[in-house]
Amino acid sequence: xSRTVEVTELVLRDGHQSLLATRMALxxxxxxxxxxxxxxxxxxxxxxxxxxxxxxxxxNEDPWxxxxxxxxxxxxxxxxxxxRGQNLxxxxxxxxxxxxxxxxxxxxxxxxxxxxxxxxxxxxxxxxALEAVRRSGKHCEGTICYTVSPLHTVEKFVEMxxxxxxxxxxxxxxxxxxxxxRPQPAYDLVRxxxxxxxxxxxxxxxxxxxxxxxxxxLMKAIEAGADIVDSSISxxxxxxxHNPTEALVEMLEGTGYTTRLNKDRLLKIKDxxxxxxxxxxxFESKIIGVETEIFDSQIPGGMISNMESxxxxxxxxxxxxxxxxxxxxxxxxxxxxxxxxxxxQIVGTQAVFNVLMGRYKALTGEFADLMLGYYGESIGxxxxxxxxxxxxxxxxxPITHRPADLLQPEWEELRSQALPLKGCDGSDEDILxxxxxxxxxxxxxxxxxxxxxxxxxxxxxxxxxxxxxAADGKAPITSPVTYEVRIGNTSHQVTVAPA
Amino acid sequence: xSRTVEVTELVLRDGHQSLLATRMALxxxxxxxxxxxxxxxxxxxxxxxxxxxxxxxxxNEDPWxxxxxxxxxxxxxxxxxxxRGQNLxxxxxxxxxxxxxxxxxxxxxxxxxxxxxxxxxxxxxxxxALEAVRRSGKHCEGTICYTVSPLHTVEKFVEMxxxxxxxxxxxxxxxxxxxxxRPQPAYDLVRxxxxxxxxxxxxxxxxxxxxxxxxxxLMKAIEAGADIVDSSISxxxxxxxHNPTEALVEMLEGTGYTTRLNKDRLLKIKDxxxxxxxxxxxFESKIIGVETEIFDSQIPGGMISNMESxxxxxxxxxxxxxxxxxxxxxxxxxxxxxxxxxxxQIVGTQAVFNVLMGRYKALTGEFADLMLGYYGESIGxxxxxxxxxxxxxxxxxPITHRPADLLQPEWEELRSQALPLKGCDGSDEDILxxxxxxxxxxxxxxxxxxxxxxxxxxxxxxxxxxxxxAADGKAPITSPVTYEVRIGNTSHQVTVAPA
Numbered sequence: 001x002s003r004t005v006e007v008t009e010l011v012l013r014d015g016h017q018s019l020l021a022t023r024m025a026l027x028x029x030x031x032x033x034x035x036x037x038x039x040x041x042x043x044x045x046x047x048x049x050x051x052x053x054x055x056x057x058x059x060n061e062d063p064w065x066x067x068x069x070x071x072x073x074x075x076x077x078x079x080x081x082x083x084r085g086q087n088l089x090x091x092x093x094x095x096x097x098x099x100x101x102x103x104x105x106x107x108x109x110x111x112x113x114x115x116x117x118x119x120x121x122x123x124x125x126x127x128x129a130l131e132a133v134r135r136s137g138k139h140c141e142g143t144i145c146y147t148v149s150p151l152h153t154v155e156k157f158v159e160m161x162x163x164x165x166x167x168x169x170x171x172x173x174x175x176x177x178x179x180x181x182r183p184q185p186a187y188d189l190v191r192x193x194x195x196x197x198x199x200x201x202x203x204x205x206x207x208x209x210x211x212x213x214x215x216x217x218l219m220k221a222i223e224a225g226a227d228i229v230d231s232s233i234s235x236x237x238x239x240x241x242h243n244p245t246e247a248l249v250e251m252l253e254g255t256g257y258t259t260r261l262n263k264d265r266l267l268k269i270k271d272x273x274x275x276x277x278x279x280x281x282x283f284e285s286k287i288i289g290v291e292t293e294i295f296d297s298q299i300p301g302g303m304i305s306n307m308e309s310x311x312x313x314x315x316x317x318x319x320x321x322x323x324x325x326x327x328x329x330x331x332x333x334x335x336x337x338x339x340x341x342x343x344x345q346i347v348g349t350q351a352v353f354n355v356l357m358g359r360y361k362a363l364t365g366e367f368a369d370l371m372l373g374y375y376g377e378s379i380g381x382x383x384x385x386x387x388x389x390x391x392x393x394x395x396x397x398p399i400t401h402r403p404a405d406l407l408q409p410e411w412e413e414l415r416s417q418a419l420p421l422k423g424c425d426g427s428d429e430d431i432l433x434x435x436x437x438x439x440x441x442x443x444x445x446x447x448x449x450x451x452x453x454x455x456x457x458x459x460x461x462x463x464x465x466x467x468x469x470a471a472d473g474k475a476p477i478t479s480p481v482t483y484e485v486r487i488g489n490t491s492h493q494v495t496v497a498p499a
Numbered sequence: 500x501s502r503t504v505e506v507t508e509l510v511l512r513d514g515h516q517s518l519l520a521t522r523m524a525l526x527x528x529x530x531x532x533x534x535x536x537x538x539x540x541x542x543x544x545x546x547x548x549x550x551x552x553x554x555x556x557x558x559n560e561d562p563w564x565x566x567x568x569x570x571x572x573x574x575x576x577x578x579x580x581x582x583r584g585q586n587l588x589x590x591x592x593x594x595x596x597x598x599x600x601x602x603x604x605x606x607x608x609x610x611x612x613x614x615x616x617x618x619x620x621x622x623x624x625x626x627x628a629l630e631a632v633r634r635s636g637k638h639c640e641g642t643i644c645y646t647v648s649p650l651h652t653v654e655k656f657v658e659m660x661x662x663x664x665x666x667x668x669x670x671x672x673x674x675x676x677x678x679x680x681r682p683q684p685a686y687d688l689v690r691x692x693x694x695x696x697x698x699x700x701x702x703x704x705x706x707x708x709x710x711x712x713x714x715x716x717l718m719k720a721i722e723a724g725a726d727i728v729d730s731s732i733s734x735x736x737x738x739x740x741h742n743p744t745e746a747l748v749e750m751l752e753g754t755g756y757t758t759r760l761n762k763d764r765l766l767k768i769k770d771x772x773x774x775x776x777x778x779x780x781x782f783e784s785k786i787i788g789v790e791t792e793i794f795d796s797q798i799p800g801g802m803i804s805n806m807e808s809x810x811x812x813x814x815x816x817x818x819x820x821x822x823x824x825x826x827x828x829x830x831x832x833x834x835x836x837x838x839x840x841x842x843x844q845i846v847g848t849q850a851v852f853n854v855l856m857g858r859y860k861a862l863t864g865e866f867a868d869l870m871l872g873y874y875g876e877s878i879g880x881x882x883x884x885x886x887x888x889x890x891x892x893x894x895x896x897p898i899t900h901r902p903a904d905l906l907q908p909e910w911e912e913l914r915s916q917a918l919p920l921k922g923c924d925g926s927d928e929d930i931l932x933x934x935x936x937x938x939x940x941x942x943x944x945x946x947x948x949x950x951x952x953x954x955x956x957x958x959x960x961x962x963x964x965x966x967x968x969a970a971d972g973k974a975p976i977t978s979p980v981t982y983e984v985r986i987g988n989t990s991h992q993v994t995v996a997p998a
Contacts, residue, residue, distance in 0.1 A: 183750055184753035213714070247711030251715050289737060
């Protein structure tokens, strides 16, 4: 007797977001859709904040049209999205009726599974979105952002799972965006949730592979009863991405667990994205291989490179070690938020400020908001002295209520701002695009008619480097290089760059 | 209460063998030795057939001098080598007293742990070497080559473990050179060996990471009682190499298992080899990421590329699929040998012959020898018709005794051939080098005095591409590329290559 473990394929969203800076065009996904549809996945994650943003910012693609295309090409497969709770796909809190409308429109355009999370794990920031999903009749997945701190115990996470269950979630997701979830906590956490919420509660596990241990964590999560796990097809996997789907399937062979996945289909999907990936080489993540230092610093790789470049801009490139040592202090003062967008940037930037200018001598507006409760509640108490400094800096008081409680109905105002924009078609979808990214939306509406712009090297342009790659297995040159070049009998210093 | 799991570091042998074609020079290992020595490893694998061969063939390094250097720089750490049983480090069977002498000299020069294997798992080919190791007072590790076939059951492998134990081995190694060892068989195999041989029997597990599942297999092996596991520092890990040492350490955090490894030391070792690796970029394995197709074809990646190039040379590059389908037939006819050097090449080449010229219409000499028992016994019966064809082709009868039983004492003859060679110093070590690789040894002796030749890009030469890499994270250009170049107002087609 074997138990079936269900799988969510990530390649259409988090896979290329983590490895190719979210730049993959819809047309490079379309040829794989039939195989994805038939492979036997529980769901296919294909939409979220970064993909939406990238569509309108870089690709001149309407994200809603992309969603409808997936719906058409993946008729047998649940479509899944990642939703930032009250932030929707943007970077601020939205008023409740905007949340409702966004969820309704997403459901209407074809979304099946809504994975809803909050960067601070503040359940109040999830409630409205979860209610809207339930009302739409779609699958409502409440999310726990996994992190490590003295306060983040299995018990605390299980308590949050219980709250999500009480809010009517159809499944509970453990979201390990920084690859910090080791095998034993994975086991304990899944078992704890199953014990507290009932064995029938669907537990869905999302891990990244940055630290190299999380396929083992998936194995232990499955042993503890996890029902659905996330992975990405092998040709867009590993590094800061995810564990390879094929390895997940093979790992279970001979155990008491099995997937419904069809290996022939997986091979075709793999081959497709293996061909696509090199064309996006310039967007490749700079993190490759395995980074276990994250376990000690608890600072995700992307956050370190952000801080490095901030320091260099200030001529203080040699002070990274001090900043790395300061991050845990800032995080503690802020009540131990998980380090995930946007809290990772907020905490990281403040740590840079503290090192360069003295501790809390200067505050960023975002850090002040974080300290004052305008992002929500954190798990631990916040440092009262820093709260006081923040209130002074921001000229507003700390709050303890749900941040969105402050907001007035804003749909009509958003609508009246969006409608006059050149190229806005007046649909609710366009108003929502404007609501998420006002500046970018205006530019996008104006040029939408020009059609999608694939930012990968076109097959023709990519041919030469691809041939070079085939010959020696190396990546093509992508930045200017100076050579000594002889033409006839004359020698020149020449700087060249790919056309 | 936690159990300590011991670790063997592979970076000085199999790590760079699997990822950098065994090209790493001793001088690029020396700076890491103090940290390796102090990190808390059970042993450091640092010597074997390919490293020995590469030393004299490419690096103009005396492999014995390399061994003595390791002994000096790693005083607190067991040195470990891989020995091909009766083949020693060469490609033929040696007469028993040569085996004895090789083992004695290796022990005398500082080797502590001898991992002894045979490509066919024929224990008769291991016996003499194992006895020699035991007599030398060093650690004697008998090895099971793991493979998958209808005949390779857990029971069969456990039976072999029992035989190795009866030969007095201090430990039993499960060697998974093709990354075929899935988690459940890893568990079953280790448990089976422990049950049959006693819980005190040391079980040592070696896996590659090609298929992406084997860190999970190490976890299950440890849960089943494995005492020592192999890994390679993260900056030279993954792909066709091994699981990262740091990930292994982190994976166990919070479980009932722990290692003795010092994470600060590991970080230094990682940083060192992260700097070294790019200089060997031209030798990098072309296999990256994860290859789970191996599970179905059971054909290691390196073997497929061999067959591809053989087919292309014959103008039959389009017939790979037929060859891949033929390999299992040939392997069955040969009694299901594990596919590892040299059996993988022998079986693969014969499959190519069968497809191009008709089944067994032409035989390679090596395949005839394999069929006739000159490499030893395989687990399954061999096809009698093919044995007959092989006997006819090779003009010699099949044998059932141990292949080396045929051999006459050969030390004096080897000695008399080696001594006159220009540059031979007359030591037993030199005679052994000649015995292993007669042609290459002659050339090596003659030029030994010129000293080691580091084949990596020298720091100076590597500087420019390294700077380019730092800027954009891409590998440097390594082959000629044609550009359109403008100098002043004139446009030229120019082909450039790195200086």
